[in-house]
Amino acid sequence: GAVVSQHPSWVICKSGTSVKIECRSLDFQATTMFWYRQFPKQSLMLMATSNEGSKATYEQGVEKDKFLINHASLTLSTLTVTSAHPEDSSFYICSASGGQGLPNQPQHFGDGTRLSIL
Amino acid sequence: AQKITQTQPGMFVQEKEAVTLDCTYDTSDQSYGLFWYKQPSSGEMIFLIYQGSYDEQNATEGRYSLNFQKARKSANLVISASQLGDSAMYFCAMREDSGAGSYQLTFGKGTKLSVIP
Numbered sequence: 380g381a382v383v384s385q386h387p388s389w390v391i392c393k394s395g396t397s398v399k400i401e402c403r404s405l406d407f408q409a410t411t412m413f414w415y416r417q418f419p420k421q422s423l424m425l426m427a428t429s430n431e432g433s434k435a436t437y438e439q440g441v442e443k444d445k446f447l448i449n450h451a452s453l454t455l456s457t458l459t460v461t462s463a464h465p466e467d468s469s470f471y472i473c474s475a476s477g478g479q480g481l482p483n484q485p486q487h488f489g490d491g492t493r494l495s496i497l
Numbered sequence: 498a499q500k501i502t503q504t505q506p507g508m509f510v511q512e513k514e515a516v517t518l519d520c521t522y523d524t525s526d527q528s529y530g531l532f533w534y535k536q537p538s539s540g541e542m543i544f545l546i547y548q549g550s551y552d553e554q555n556a557t558e559g560r561y562s563l564n565f566q567k568a569r570k571s572a573n574l575v576i577s578a579s580q581l582g583d584s585a586m587y588f589c590a591m592r593e594d595s596g597a598g599s600y601q602l603t604f605g606k607g608t609k610l611s612v613i614p
Contacts, residue, residue, distance in 0.1 A: 422605065488534075488543075
């Protein structure tokens, strides 16, 4: 089946550091990728939709300047948490859908990144 | 209003028994997709099963089946012959046309399933 690789799995860093998370589709071209955030024991909350070659679409309440998204190719999207602070600590997970992204195509998820800001 | 409602925060099932996880949804779209994902404690999201709004038959994938009742807007997941490895969080999700050309997934709050030996 389709594979999405997310790196790194764990990040622990000091407050004020910028952190980049990569999401790669390994065996298909992902025209659209999605970035989610998940707090402990809660559901996934969509942060933004990343479209190859264009600007990301952010959900209401998500700071564009804090969470920078780049989708420069059909196989790679990156999320950069700029000047991270302890409140940014969370589980970040990406997903990708190939082709037309039609309703009957499942999104394939990366394994997620646990971000801890000290 | 919530688009996906999972009313069971936690469920227990005896090993080898069947269990039903509830999911109701709300949409005005005619074309949409319903998904179930499993999330173990390690965090990855594992796709289990899909049901399209126009599919007349209930979807099945191995021990997983989806009880789709369109008029009631419900899409319950049935796991037969539960195994200890089934213990995890289960999320129901819906994909509908966001109007921007991409189909976003909206997740329910999840149900934590615990399989008892």
